[in-house]
Amino acid sequence: MDQRDLLSALLKEMAKAVRDMSDEDLAALRNGELRIQLTPTEKSASSKKEPLHDFHPNSIVDSLRQADAFGAGLAILERECATKEHLLRLARELDLPAEKRDTVERLRERIVDATIGFRLRSQAIQSSRP
Numbered sequence: 647m648d649q650r651d652l653l654s655a656l657l658k659e660m661a662k663a664v665r666d667m668s669d670e671d672l673a674a675l676r677n678g679e680l681r682i683q684l685t686p687t688e689k690s691a692s693s694k695k696e697p698l699h700d701f702h703p704n705s706i707v708d709s710l711r712q713a714d715a716f717g718a719g720l721a722i723l724e725r726e727c728a729t730k731e732h733l734l735r736l737a738r739e740l741d742l743p744a745e746k747r748d749t750v751e752r753l754r755e756r757i758v759d760a761t762i763g764f765r766l767r768s769q770a771i772q773s774s775r776p
Contacts, residue, residue: 656684660684664682703736704739706723707761709726710722710758711765715762716766719761719762723736723754724754727754730746730750730753733750734746734753737756740760742760743756
């Protein structure tokens with residue numbers, strides 16, 4: 647990102663902060679009672695993306711297909727898919743429609759439904775037949 651883009655992004659953030667201020671805070675800012683201060687921050691180690699090289703979608707799919715309940719499938723995904731990127735990759739492996747804007751919860755539900763839900767519905771239909 648060049649200097650112009652960086653400054654532009656900074657000014658947009660400042661404009662948003664001013665726009666979200668209460669009337670009292672805005673009046674205090676105008677009177678000099680309140681100041682806007684910028685402080686540089688570093689990205690935390692937890693915000694860095696986890697590498698995908700230790701991610702094995704085939705073994706997760708096998709585990710999901712052996713699960714016998716929707717909740718068990720969700721538990722597998724919570725344990726094995728640490729990031730949204732993992733879930734997106736797993737969805738692609740299963741040929742499921744998935745977009746970056748999908749929530750983590752929605753991706754988990756879609757994956758579990760594709761691997762476990764259809765089988766449970768089929769079993770329920772077969773067992774209800776006379």
